[in-house]
Amino acid sequence: MRRILAVLTLTLLTSSTTSLFAQGSIEQEVQRAMASDIRTAQDKARDPYRKPDQVLAFFGLEDDMRVIEIWPFGGWYSKILGPVLRENGMLYTTQPDLGSYSDGLEPTLALPGMDRVEKLDYNGRDRQGDRDMWIGPAGDWDVDPVDMVLTFQNYHNLNYEDRMNLNEAIFNAMKPGGIYGIVDHTRRHNQADARFNGRRVDPVLVIKEVQESGFVFEDYSDLLAMPDDALALEVGQPEVSGKSDRFVLKFRKPQ
Numbered sequence: 001m002r003r004i005l006a007v008l009t010l011t012l013l014t015s016s017t018t019s020l021f022a023q024g025s026i027e028q029e030v031q032r033a034m035a036s037d038i039r040t041a042q043d044k045a046r047d048p049y050r051k052p053d054q055v056l057a058f059f060g061l062e063d064d065m066r067v068i069e070i071w072p073f074g075g076w077y078s079k080i081l082g083p084v085l086r087e088n089g090m091l092y093t094t095q096p097d098l099g100s101y102s103d104g105l106e107p108t109l110a111l112p113g114m115d116r117v118e119k120l121d122y123n124g125r126d127r128q129g130d131r132d133m134w135i136g137p138a139g140d141w142d143v144d145p146v147d148m149v150l151t152f153q154n155y156h157n158l159n160y161e162d163r164m165n166l167n168e169a170i171f172n173a174m175k176p177g178g179i180y181g182i183v184d185h186t187r188r189h190n191q192a193d194a195r196f197n198g199r200r201v202d203p204v205l206v207i208k209e210v211q212e213s214g215f216v217f218e219d220y221s222d223l224l225a226m227p228d229d230a231l232a233l234e235v236g237q238p239e240v241s242g243k244s245d246r247f248v249l250k251f252r253k254p255q
Contacts, residue, residue: 026061026084027053033083038111043076049242051223052080058221059181059250061148064088068120068141068173070151070166071095074104077152083113092143094120118143145175152183153246156201160209167213171253180215180251182206183224185235185244196234203247215251223248 030053034044061067063084072078072093085091093105109117120141149170158166170180187200207217224246235244 026063027057029063029084030056030061030080033080036079036083036113038083038113039079043079046076046242049224050076052077054223055181055183055221055248056080056084058219058223058248059148059150060179062089065147066090066092066144067148067150068092068094068143068146068170070149070170071154071157072105072108072152075108077150078105078108078114078117079111081150082117086113086116091117092120092141092146093117094141141169141173143173146173146178147175148179148181149174150181153185153199155182155184155206156187156199163209164213167210167215171214174253176253176255178253179218180210180253182210182249182251183246186229186231186247188231196232199235200231200244203249206247206249210249210251214253216254217249218252219250221248221250 034047034052061081061084065085066089067081067085069078069081069091072095075093078091078093081091093109095105105119108114109119120143155163174180184203184206185200187197187202189202189204191197191202203220211217226240226243226245229240229243229245231245233240235241
């Protein structure tokens, strides 16, 4: 019995150590990308609040994955993901033409280390005079199934129909076992729409909707929790700008 326990203990320790090394490896790769000269001082100033190395490790990013980033806009995360995935994996981006809101992506894709990032066609329709970005009922991207889809501070932009269309498109684009990671500004549970919370979203609602879309809710993280944010101000207000409470949710497509 002692020998059996010793073997089990060694197995667990080895497994745990391997897992830690694997996580440490991707964090180190992300940290190297974070230190890159292609990132501006303004980009780097947000690192303590966005913690991209820890967030991407939590999602389980590996450098050989094929990843879609939904609506990167200026490409804050793209400047990290592109170099990390460049040698062994692939980064795809997709977003509608939103004028000044999306103009920043093209210069980002022209930076050193971003040459293997592929911009997918946006198969939805842009709504004139509305901030909603619609993926369309099919939402098919011309790409082989991917390992991971990520979206950062975008889910709040959509109404129910658009969110469900987006979730369906992501589900269809993903390999069985693939990861869907969502980060967004926290709204109080069941709080009615108001001017101050328009760029916040209830994480419980997100979990419910993504599960209804066929995904399994796998985990959450409080990495980006901000206890000083009372969830009572618009996220652009100086008191919370860049420091809003944010949730980090991880879903998986069933095997």
